[in-house]
Amino acid sequence: MVSRQAEARRERTCALIVVGNEILSGKVRDTNAYFAVRELRGIGVALKRIVVVADELKTIAEEVRHCAARFEIVITSGGVGPTHDDVTVEAVADAFGRELVTDPQLQRIVDRHFPARAEAVRLKMALVPQGAVLNVGGEIAYPVVQLENVYMLPGIPQLFEDKLRALKDRFATDPYFMRAMYVNAAESTIAGQLSACLERFPDLMLGSYPTIGDAQYRVKVTLESKDRAYVDAAFDHLIGLMPEGAVVKTE
């Protein structure tokens, strides 16, 4: 596959850490990652890494430390519930070397939202890493806890999606523009043309995706940039390089 990142252009980077033994064991199929991919793409945030890890404090902490140092935004999914094996908040604290402390504002919100829950449960739910920020306001009724560049979202898909939608404005930059062509030739046949296009348009993000068993085409080629005119120019250039009749469809 051919692809190249437009390093020169400003874009925010993001990593997603999905905490979930239930996903690793196949009891639940993750949908949060694919949802996040599309939502983030739509606001011009480049998702660079997705990791699914087990519900183990040290494993989560290690991954949070790794991602927080490399990406501008880190989103975690899952492990923020009331049971003793929900360890994401503690793991994020551990990753930054912070203590867990009770947040008085969060305690009031927890008590108001979950009056029927046992006191021990409510006390646990109000614990945050020292220095954490609560994301509230707008469409967010129950807060998203944030420490530095790490946002801790719930794993239940409906809640994850609601929270991510509500946070999107805080992450947004400018969107990508994409065009695509479907080519009825082997990837190895058109590799030279793709490379030539990249040489002419070095900031282009160019992808080629071979398919099998599709009667219409053999490779989908995608061209992306945050500059619409740039991607249009590259598209026209590449079309001109392709073998006669090879491009069967464009988008």
Add this chain to the structure above:
Amino acid sequence: MVSRQAEARRERTCALIVVGNEILSGKVRDTNAYFAVRELRGIGVALKRIVVVADELKTIAEEVRHCAARFEIVITSGGVGPTHDDVTVEAVADAFGRELVTDPQLQRIVDRHFPARAEAVRLKMALVPQGAVLNVGGEIAYPVVQLENVYMLPGIPQLFEDKLRALKDRFATDPYFMRAMYVNAAESTIAGQLSACLERFPDLMLGSYPTIGDAQYRVKVTLESKDRAYVDAAFDHLIGLMPEGAVVKTE
């Protein structure tokens, strides 16, 4: 969520590294991870980590190094094609500090499978890390290159699935047995019962998965073990601990 790993019992561990800008950017929805989850589970291999990384040599190498040192089996998906940005084989070599060399047996197979491809392409496809093994025989016509405990599979779903099915016998140990109960009570209400069950059956893998918007139940509880009698005994014990009428369905 409550869950606990049966550390005392022997099980093979596995990590999956999915190489794919196209997945991170949402152009393609990954299906290989979910396929691998179920296949590996069926043969008793514990998948402990799934990572989706960009097509960057250093990033892939770093992840391969991390996983190869921690898990018994590492599977990579994608980045093994003929274009210059297919860098998985080179990244695996880099992870182990090996040179890339031409494998004469692989060169013969490549030349036979892809006679129409350019010579430069065929030469690249026969490069492997020094010391690599070719997995051939059985249902595998075109080989899977293996270095140490790392198996490099193609990313195209149909090929990935064929290869993984063919390799399964080499990975197999013994399967897990699972039972499940659907409970119409809040997770916080039954957290004590779940903990009590784990104290009595410490080797049990116990999971609780809250749902929203299902009229029938609020939490799915799963019990797993490689020992069928053990999981049955734990299941009966937990049923006895549950509030009257709370369990609405069992599997």
